């Protein structure tokens with residue numbers, strides 16, 4: 270096939286896709302082209318029934334008994350976090366025994382950064398990348414303040430240049446939330462290790478869309494949310510991975526009873542549970558974890574390689590159509606996502622002087638992406654490509670809508686002059 274600039278070509282790509290069947294595992298509203306799965310994933314079809322069952326039967330009828338396994342096979346809330354961890358582990362190239370699920374991403378970052386700093390007590394610097402997602406920088410600054418460490422900003426083009434013998438931890442986001450640019454996780458991990466530092470990866474924009482390979486890379490710590498490509502629902506709990514080589518010595522700071530070696534012994538003094546068990550703090554959010562558990566069923570029978578191939582095919586098509594149909598006519602569109610597959614996550618972003626209006630005008634047509642402020646630079650229109658439910662024809666149709674918006678100057682509608690609280 271030549272360049273798939275015709276809709277029929279896009280349709281052919283969908284027919285041949287090994288993931289053609291997984292769209293049925295989601296509820297994508299009619300008339301919507303959903304390009305925001307990098308912010309909040311679509312609703313997997315199994316979630317409503319699971320939540321109803323957990324609420325009505327396990328909570329309503331089972332009451333406190335549901336913390337233990339029930340005779341009908343339900344309940345066992347106490348093991349829920351581990352069951353969810355087992356579903357996430359293959360998607361990040363990890364062993365289930367090394368994954369904890371239960372806190373928010375920001376809290377997980379806090380626990381991991383404190384633990385990492387304590388593992389390198391003779392080193393006084395935390396290195397963070399200035400364009401990272403704000404919470405990562407804010408939490409690192411909070412930890413630096415708490416432990417009396419120095420926060421050092423690195424050059425995103427060469428994070429290792431900031432890593433010297435004073436650095437305890439290099440904390441990076443694997444895929445940049447604005448541009449979709451992806452760091453070389455194994456290469457940077459190895460480079461930091463050669464300098465004696467640990468590396469913590471934020472996988473919010475990676476898990477469920479791009480291969481991560483934490484064990485193969487011998488990474489140190491990783492944290493990621495589950496409400497984007499993992500489709501766990503708004504505010505679903507985050508995961509933390511700790512390399513087993515560090516688990517015996519790593520100490521996270523929120524030493525709650527659920528991370529105790531024997532919570533129901535109700536002992537006075539804290540004794541950490543072995544392995545990843547120590548990373549739990551309090552009672553886990555059963556409803557949210559149940560939704561996430563059901564959501565992750567959408568990945569059954571799907572390999573990370575299939576996800577990556579489908580994601581690249583979708584982002585390639587969007588980039589090609591932008592180049593062919595939009596950039597020549599509206600040169601103010603500046604694509605900021607890397608063309609190189611090795612450097613690209615699962616989203617495509619471009620700057621535009623009216624990026625907010627463009628995104629809003631597209632949403633009015635049912636094409637949902639989002640806008641991210643970029644400070645003094647023109648804002649960014651972001652489009653995420655979730656390989657489980659997005660088709661090539663959707664990409665094709667989305668670009669048709671974009672052309673129509675630009676031709677009709679719909680993005681200049683004064684209604685878009687003031688921004689919604691969430692952009």
Ligand SMILES: Cc1ncc(COP(=O)(O)O)c(C=O)c1O
Nearest residue numbers: 373374375402404442446473494
């Ligand atoms: C890279 C990254 N880290 C962290 C977060 C958010 O953290 P939390 O789940 O605590 O709100 C996001 C949210 O979009 C993100 O993109």
